[in-house]
Amino acid sequence: MEVFVLSFTIFILALFVGVELINKVPPTLHTPLMSGTNAISGIVVVGAIISAGSSNLSPTLAAILGFVAVTLASINIVAGFLVTDRMLNMFKRKG
């Protein structure tokens, strides 16, 4: 229970940090920022790694789902960061 209270505290505080981070974004940066935060939400790969790498994953289904999770999260991360970089570099050339 104590762990949950601590986790919940962190959750709420991080929400506030997230809110404070974004203010006055120029419209040209909306799409790259969206794509960048999308890549960051690939953090779920941490969960995917822990569930795919656990010992004695008992039903085969759990192991398959773990593998699927790692694959999907990796697509999200790699493509997300590369695409954001491509978009931002295009802006730089223009400006």
Add this chain to the structure above:
Amino acid sequence: MFALLNFSYLAAAVCFILGIKGMTKPKTAVRGNQMAAVGMLIAIVAALLHHQVVSYASIIAGMLLGGGIGVWLAKRTAMTQMPELVASLNGIGGAASVAVATSTWFNAQGAGMLGGSGWTTAIMASIVIGSVTLTGSLVAVLKLKGNLGDSRNNRLWQIVALTCLVAIVGGGASFITSATPNPMVLAVVVGLCLLLGVGLVQPIGGADMPVVVALLNAYSGLAGAATGFVLGNQGLIITGSLVGASGLILTAVMCKAMNRSLPNVLFGGAFGQTDQATGRQDEGD
């Protein structure tokens, strides 16, 4: 070891915060993105060192496969198709959190070590948000591509969404409170959530899709945070809620730039009263 891992997650979170901050200014945007990528690398290394992780075969295979597909997608996609790509990546992220949550649940069930009701609630939240993100993003991609026109049956989709929502709440509650949860209930709930995602996005007009994608992006962050509660992993909770909150604010900022209000975007279509007169001058973002 525990302390070291948690400090690594903290370092990753700091990188993400600085990265997002950097991405809000044109001058520092490229650096910000790179900073966030470094944070991700730290988080992945920390996860690989986790004491529960003992077999690396499927992890490495998944990373190589996913990374390869990711590089291919990022290189191949034309600049004009970026919004579609971002939307589909979003859906993929949602699917990943559904897979993590269901895998964790089946594993715990197989070992006979299902957690308490709080744990099951977190599993449910992760599954619901993740599946809605998956199909919602899919519909958004089709609409952005123009393959899917604006629906004439908005009222019908509204009813579908509402029915699904009620059924999900009912099914989820019975799943959480049941002493011996049935995997079939889980499967049905996943199916209903997938349908709910379609029902929520389908009534929204194609021009509002960028805002919807931003909102779904916030959802996928929250799904990650829910997964963090499932695994008791602070790194996931911090980063997930960070993305969730900044995604919501970004959604609001984008709405403002388009002269639309968020409730209007989300429900305007569903109630059959579009406000073409008030603000569609500025459709592109």
